[in-house]
Amino acid sequence: MRRLMFIGAVGLNLLLIAAAVQAQQISGDYIETRNADVWTSACIANGEVNLVGDQAILAWRINQGGWNGISLDGLGVVGVVKAAATLGDIYNDPYPAKAVMIVDVKANAEQQQALVGLAQEMTGDLLRNVVEVRVAPIDMQMSHHMHDAKTLLRAGELVRIETRSVSEKDHLCGNEGVYYSPLTKLVHSMPAVAELDRYDGPALGVIWTLHGKRSAFVGSFAR
Numbered sequence: 001m002r003r004l005m006f007i008g009a010v011g012l013n014l015l016l017i018a019a020a021v022q023a024q025q026i027s028g029d030y031i032e033t034r035n036a037d038v039w040t041s042a043c044i045a046n047g048e049v050n051l052v053g054d055q056a057i058l059a060w061r062i063n064q065g066g067w068n069g070i071s072l073d074g075l076g077v078v079g080v081v082k083a084a085a086t087l088g089d090i091y092n093d094p095y096p097a098k099a100v101m102i103v104d105v106k107a108n109a110e111q112q113q114a115l116v117g118l119a120q121e122m123t124g125d126l127l128r129n130v131v132e133v134r135v136a137p138i139d140m141q142m143s144h145h146m147h148d149a150k151t152l153l154r155a156g157e158l159v160r161i162e163t164r165s166v167s168e169k170d171h172l173c174g175n176e177g178v179y180y181s182p183l184t185k186l187v188h189s190m191p192a193v194a195e196l197d198r199y200d201g202p203a204l205g206v207i208w209t210l211h212g213k214r215s216a217f218v219g220s221f222a223r
Contacts, residue, residue, distance in 0.1 A: 026065030026072065026118070027222035029142050030186060031153050033057045033161055036086060037214040038180040039191035044172065045179045053086030054094065055208060057161060057199060058127075058183060059153050060119060060221065061140040067121075070114040076138035077115035078102040078155045079127045082204040087126075088180035099127045100203050102155045104138045122184045122221070132203035134158060142218065149192035149218040158201045163192040163216045170214055182217045189219030 036053030037044060058079045062072040079101055081087075083094035101119065103112040112135070120127045136156025143150045153161040170176075170193055182189050194216040198209045 025223065026062060026067060027187075028063040028065075028220065029061045029140060030182075030184070030189070030217070030219045030221050031057075031059045031140065031142075031151050031161055031163065032182055032184075032217040033163075033194045033197040033210075034087060034180070034215045035197070035208060035210060035213070036180070038088075038178065038217060039166055039170075039176055039214045040179045041173045041175050041177075042179070049086045049089050050092065051086075053089065053180075054083040055199075055206065056081040056083070056087055056183060057159055057197065058119070058123065059138075059140060059155070059159075059161070060122075061138075061142075062118075065223075067114045067118040070110055072107075072111060072114060072118070075104040075107050075111060075115060076140055076155075077104065077119050078138060078153075078159055079119050079123070080159065080199050080201070080204065081126060082206055083126075087183060095125050096129050097126055098129055098131050098204055100132045100134065100158075100201055101127065101130050102134045102136050102138065102158055105135050106137075122223070126183060132201075134201070147190065149190055149216070151192070151218055158199060160196060160198045161194060161216070162196040163194050163218060166191055166193055166214065176214075182219065184221065186217075186219040187222050189217050192216040192218045
């Protein structure tokens with residue numbers, strides 16, 4: 001009898017652990033832009049390093065799941081970064097970086113905190129120094145056809161991104177490749193051309209509008 005009770009208790013604990021793990025699983029879509037080419041050749045990258053590449057926008061849309069027990073289904077979060085050096089350059093330290101976080105207007109207060117926590121957890125030190133948190137409608141539209149990197153992101157009046165797939169016309173010297181990796185771990189990612197990359201807010205001390213740079217990643221994440 002005691003053995004049966006012990007087995008039953010172990011089984012219950014395993015079920016509770018499995019349920020807790022399941023509650024933490026989260027997945028969705030991701031867009032990233034920089035002010036330096038990420039799909040490029042070494043000669044062009046070397047010409048940009050320490051001149052640009054210190055600005056970035058990172059955006060997540062949660063399709064399913066939660067964070068720390070808080071459901072985030074259908075919500076979005078955006079981080080805008082101004083770093084101290086070119087992000088991804090192994091010879092210079094980009095930290096401390098300043099970040100503005102934009103959380104989905106559809107999220108309640110608890111969900112807004114969870115969205116910021118999720119983004120910070122997924123990026124290490126990059127989004128640690130938050131100078132402002134804004135609330136805005138976030139609209140992320142992505143094609144889920146294989147190798148189609150056409151996307152649209154709007155975060156209120158602060159952020160707008162439009163991307164397309166890399167094509168033959170984007171080759172400048174013939175030996176381009178992924179020079180910089182995405183700023184967060186992804187299940188799948190592919191480089192893209194940012195037809196529009198715009199941030200317009202006061203908190204970082206810099207605004208930008210860029211066109212036609214090979215500076216974007218489109219992908220999916222899961223934890």
